[in-house]
Amino acid sequence: xxxxxxxxxxxxxxxxxxxxxxxxxxxxxxxxxxxxxxxxxxxxxxxxxxxxxxxxxxxxxxxxxxxxxxxxxxxxxxxxxxxxxxxxxxxxxxxxxxxxxxxxxxxxxxxxxxxxxxxxxxxxxxxxxxxxxxxxxxxxxxxxxxxxxxxxxxxxxxxxxxxxxxxxxxxxxxxxxxxxxxxxxxxxxxxxxxxxxxxxxxxxxxxxxxxxxxxxxxxxxxxxxxxxxxxxxxxxxxxxxxxxxxxxxxxxxxxxxxxxxxxxxxxxxxxxxxxxxxxxxxxxxxxxxxxxxxxxxxxxxxxxxxxxxxxxxxxxxxxxxxxxxxxxxxxxxxxxxxxxxxxxxxxxxxxx
Amino acid sequence: xxxxxxxxxxxxxxxxxxxxxxxxxxxxxxxxxxxxxxxxxxxxxxxxxxxxxxxxxxxxxxxxxxxxxxxxxxxxxxxxxxxxxxxxxxxxxxxxxxxxxxxxxxxxxxxxxxxxxxxxxxxxxxxxxxxxxxxxxxxxxxxxxxxxxxxxxxxxxxxxxxxxxxxxxxxxxxxxxxxxxxxxxxxxxxxxxxxxxxxxxxxxxxxxxxxxxxxxxxxxxxxxxxxxxxxxxxxxxxxxxxxxxxxxxxxxxxxxxxxxxxxxxxxxxxxxxxxxxxxxxxxxxxxxxxxxx
Numbered sequence: 001x002x003x004x005x006x007x008x009x010x011x012x013x014x015x016x017x018x019x020x021x022x023x024x025x026x027x028x029x030x031x032x033x034x035x036x037x038x039x040x041x042x043x044x045x046x047x048x049x050x051x052x053x054x055x056x057x058x059x060x061x062x063x064x065x066x067x068x069x070x071x072x073x074x075x076x077x078x079x080x081x082x083x084x085x086x087x088x089x090x091x092x093x094x095x096x097x098x099x100x101x102x103x104x105x106x107x108x109x110x111x112x113x114x115x116x117x118x119x120x121x122x123x124x125x126x127x128x129x130x131x132x133x134x135x136x137x138x139x140x141x142x143x144x145x146x147x148x149x150x151x152x153x154x155x156x157x158x159x160x161x162x163x164x165x166x167x168x169x170x171x172x173x174x175x176x177x178x179x180x181x182x183x184x185x186x187x188x189x190x191x192x193x194x195x196x197x198x199x200x201x202x203x204x205x206x207x208x209x210x211x212x213x214x215x216x217x218x219x220x221x222x223x224x225x226x227x228x229x230x231x232x233x234x235x236x237x238x239x240x241x242x243x244x245x246x247x248x249x250x251x252x253x254x255x256x257x258x259x260x261x262x263x264x265x266x267x268x269x270x271x272x273x274x275x276x277x278x279x280x281x282x283x284x285x286x287x288x289x290x291x292x293x294x295x296x297x298x299x300x301x302x303x304x305x306x307x308x309x310x311x312x313x314x315x316x317x318x319x320x321x322x323x324x325x326x327x328x329x330x331x332x333x334x335x336x337x338x339x340x341x342x343x344x345x346x347x348x349x350x351x352x
Numbered sequence: 353x354x355x356x357x358x359x360x361x362x363x364x365x366x367x368x369x370x371x372x373x374x375x376x377x378x379x380x381x382x383x384x385x386x387x388x389x390x391x392x393x394x395x396x397x398x399x400x401x402x403x404x405x406x407x408x409x410x411x412x413x414x415x416x417x418x419x420x421x422x423x424x425x426x427x428x429x430x431x432x433x434x435x436x437x438x439x440x441x442x443x444x445x446x447x448x449x450x451x452x453x454x455x456x457x458x459x460x461x462x463x464x465x466x467x468x469x470x471x472x473x474x475x476x477x478x479x480x481x482x483x484x485x486x487x488x489x490x491x492x493x494x495x496x497x498x499x500x501x502x503x504x505x506x507x508x509x510x511x512x513x514x515x516x517x518x519x520x521x522x523x524x525x526x527x528x529x530x531x532x533x534x535x536x537x538x539x540x541x542x543x544x545x546x547x548x549x550x551x552x553x554x555x556x557x558x559x560x561x562x563x564x565x566x567x568x569x570x571x572x573x574x575x576x577x578x579x580x581x582x583x584x585x586x587x588x589x590x591x592x593x594x595x596x597x598x599x600x601x602x603x604x605x606x607x608x609x610x611x612x613x614x615x616x617x618x619x620x621x622x623x624x625x626x627x628x629x630x631x632x633x634x635x636x637x638x639x640x641x642x643x644x645x
Contacts, residue, residue, distance in 0.1 A: 126445050127388045127445070138577075139619055271446070309464060314461065
C-alpha cells in the first residue's frame with residue numbers, strides 16, 4: 001500500500017494499523033463529527049435518503065464479504081434482508097420484545113437461514129450456486145406470503161414500533177439517522193477488519209482459486225458457510241434497519257429486484273473493496289433519485305399516458321445501462337478510480 | 353381428487369413444453385458461449401410485446417405478426433450479442449451474470465416505457481380452434497397450439513443441428529472454442545446465430561405465454577424464470593436435458609398445484625431446483641466437470 005511520505009512502519013503495530021498518520025485520524029474524526037451534525041444541516045428529504053444509504057451500507061457489507069471477497073454469487077440478498085425484517089417484526093409485535101432484544105435474535109435467524117441456503121455451496125459453485133440463491137429468493141418471500149399469513153401479514157404492510165433507547169425514541173428520520181449511521185459505521189469497521197484477518201485472507205483465497213486454496217489448507221466448505229453466515233447476519237441487520245426506516249415491513253421490499261440492485265451496487269463500487277461498496281451504494285441511491293427527478297421533465301414531452309410510462313420505466317432503464325457501462329468500461333468500479341485519485345494526491349507534484 | 357390427475361398431467365406437459373422452449377433457449381446460449389442468460393425472461397416478454405403490437409396496434413394478420421416478431425427477434429438477438437455480450441466474452445462469472453441481469457433490468461425499463469406497466473392481453477380468438485375433450489381430459493386450444501409450436505420448433509432445431517453446416521459449426525463451437533477456430537469456424541458468426549436462435553425461441557415462448565395469460569413487464573419475465581429449474585434439472589450442457597426438464601417442471605407444477613395447493617405449485621419448481629442441486633448438481637444429463645488448477 002502506498003502511504004504518505006515519511007511514514008515508516010518501525011513496529012508491528014504500526015504495520016497492521018489502519019490509521020497511519022495524524023492526518024488520517026483528523027479526517028476520520030472530522031468526518032464522523034460532520035456525520036453527526038448532518039441532521040441539523042440538511043433538509044428532511046435528504047436525510048431520508050441518507051438513512052436509506054446507511055441501511056444499504058449495512059446490508060451491502062454482507063454482499064461485499066460473500067461476493068466481493070469469497071466470490072460466491074448471491075441472488076438472494078433481498079430475501080435474507082426480508083428474513084431479518086420479518087423476524088424482528090414478529091418478535092416485536094407478537095411477543096412484545098423490545099427492538100434491542102428482537103433485533104439480535106432476528107439477525108441470528110437471518111444468519112441461520114442464510115447458512116441453510118449456503119449448504120449447496122458444498123458441492124456447487126458459479127452458475128449453480130447463483131441458482132440455489134435464486135431459489136432462496138423465491139422460496140423465502142413465498143413462505144412469508146403463504147405459510148402463516150396470520151402472523152406475517154401476507155402481502156399487506158405491518159407496522160413496526162420505533163426503537164427506544166433509554167427514553168430516546170427513534171421516531172423521526174432525524175433520530176433514525178443516528179441509529180442507522182451508528183450501525184453503518186460499526187458494520188464498515190467490522191467488515192474492514194474481517195477482510196484483513198486470517199478469515200478474510202481465506203475468503204480471498206477461495207475467490208481467486210478454490211482448488212488451490214483447498215490444497216493450501218483452507219477448509220473451503222467451512223469458510224464458504226462462514227461467508228454465507230456473515231453475509232446473512234449483515235443482510236438481516238440491514239433488513240431490521242430497513243423495517244425501522246420504513247416504520248413497517250412489506251414483502252415488496254425484499255424481492256428479486258432488490259437483490260439485483262444490491263449486486264449492481266458492488267459492481268459499480270468495485271468488487272472486494274469496502275470503500276468501493278460504500279461508493280457503490282451512494283452512487284446507485286443518488287442515481288435513483290436523479291433518474292426519478294429527470295423522469296417528469298422528460299415525461300412532459302409526451303402525452304400523459306406515455307409520459308407516466310416513461311416515468312416508471314426510466315429508473316430501471318438507467319440502472320441497467322449504468323451497470324452495463326461499468327462492466328464494459330470500468331469493471332474495477334469506483335474503488336479503482338478512488339485509488340487512482342489517492343495515488344495522484346500522494347505523489348503530487350510527480351506524475352508517477 | 354385423484355380422478356383429475358390425467359387432466360393435470362396433460363395440462364402440465366403442455367405448459368411444460370413452453371418451459372422447455374425457454375430452457376432450450378438458455379442451454380443453446382450456454383453451450384456456445386458459456387454465458388447463462390438471466391435476461392431470458394425479459395427477452396421473452398419483449399418478443400411477446402412485439403407480437404402484441406403487430407396484432408393489436410397495427411392489426412396485422414397473425415402469420416404476418418409472428419413473422420414480424422421473429423424478424424424483430426433476429427434484430428434483438430443480434431444487437432444483444434454485439435453490444436452487450438461480445439465485449440464481455442471470457443470475463444469472470446460474476447461479470448457475465450451481472451451483465452445479463454443488468455440487460456434484463458434495462459429491457460424491463462424499456463418495456464415499461466413503451467408498453468406501460470399495465471397488463472395487456474391478446475384477443476382470445478387469435479388462434480383458431482377450441483377446447484378439445486378427450487375422455488375426461490380437456491385441452492384448451494392455446495395449450496394445444498403451445499405444444500404444437502414447441503414440438504415443431506424442436507424438430508426444426510434438431511434438423512438444423514444434425515443436417516446443416518451452421519448447425520455442425522455450432523456443435524463444434526460448443527465442444528471447444530479454440531479448436532473450432534483452428535478448424536476455420538468463424539466463431540463470432542456462430543455466437544451471433546446462437547443468440548438469434550435463442551431470442552427466436554424466447555419470442556415464440558413469449559407469444560404463447562402472453563396468449564395464454566397476459567403480458568406485463570413485472571410479471572411475464574418471472575414466468576420465464578421457471579425455466580431455470582428445468583435447465584438445472586436437465587443439466588446445463590444438454591438440450592435433451594432442457595427438453596425433459598421443461599416437461600418435468602410443467603408436470604410437477606400442475607400436479608402439485610392441482611392436487612395439493614395452487615400456491616405450492618408456484619414454488620414447487622424452485623424446491624425441485626434446490627433438491628436437484630443438493631443431490632445431483634450436474635443435472636440429469638449434464639457432464640461432471642473435472643477441474644484442475
